[in-house]
Amino acid sequence: MNHTSAQSLLHPTRCSQPVRRLAFVLLAAVAFSTADVSAQGLQTTRSTEADTPPPSRSRAAPxxxxxxxxxxxxxxxxxxxxxxxxxxxxxxxxxxxxxxxxxxxxxxxxxxxxxxxxxxxxxxxxxxxxxxxxxxxxxxxxxxxxxxxxxxxxxxxxxxxxxxxxxxxxxxxxxxxxxxxxxxxxxxxx
Incomplete structure (x- = not known):
């Protein structure tokens, strides 16, 4: 990407509609993957700190x-x-x-x-x-x-x-x- 294209991404008024969509999709993908990793990290932390496994939806053992x-x-x-x-x-x-x-x-x-x-x-x-x-x-x-x-x-x-x-x-x-x-x-x- 050249200097003009990078500036276009930073200033939405200068870039075309397809470039804005592409930028939005890329930012959304990064945000979702970061959220997914964070959620997995929280889940792992909860599981290791808990004394008992999380309750399952199946029938509980007597x-x-x-x-x-x-x-x-x-x-x-x-x-x-x-x-x-x-x-x-x-x-x-x-x-x-x-x-x-x-x-x-x-x-x-x-x-x-x-x-x-x-x-x-x-x-x-x-x-x-x-x-x-x-x-x-x-x-x-x-x-x-x-x-x-x-x-x-x-x-x-x-x-x-x-x-x-x-x-x-x-x-x-x-x-x-x-x-x-x-x-x-x-x-x-x-």
Whole structure:
């Protein structure tokens, strides 16, 4: 390119329409390739800094959570009389949810809230004693945002007399902290 052509590119009023288009296409190509390289550099930086790979759009593999402790109650410290499933995430939520019992009394241990959560499953109030809930598994599975909690309902033996007293059986389980959006109770056989 001679001196006059370079000046024409710098001063758009002096260059012809095809030369301006060519200059625009060249500048656009350089800008897009620079942006693409920058984006790739950012993506590489993010991937190497992250502890986990970026989420994929395919089906997520099931994850298992460790069951740390479990305790059954014949008279649930959860207020109300209806069946309920919930998770408790913090000491303040514990105080707002569980009546008249601290963690040690209800669970047999102190909860490490930064690493653990508590699951609670309570049945409807029953007019007799003897029904008990257990969480028999050592792990709980999460798949696609659903936590599958295996719970066993143990009925009283048929030969024993049932006491006529209002009870509300429940089970409380401490598990590793994780994310889910729904809990599904999976009945298991005795």
């Amino acid at each position: 994850t298992t959570l460790r069951v740390i402790s479990t305790r059954s109650h014949m008279q649930c410290p959860l207020p109300g009389k209806n069946s309920r499933v919930l998770s408790i995430d913090s000491p303040s939520e514990w105080e707002d949810t569980i009546e008249h019992q601290d963690e040690r009394t209800a669970l047999g241990r102190k909860v490490r809230w930064s690493k653990e959560r508590v699951l609670v499953y309570a049945l409807d109030a029953k007019p007799h004693a003897g029904i008990r809930l257990e969480s028999p598994s050592r792990v709980i599975r999460i798949s696609q945002g659903i936590l599958y909690w295996p719970v066993r309902q143990v009925l009283p033996e048929t030969r024993t007399e049932k006491a006529t007293v209002l009870t509300r059986p429940c089970v409380m389980t401490t598990i590793d902290r994780a994310y889910w959006h729904r809990i599904r109770i999976v009945p298991t056989r005795p």
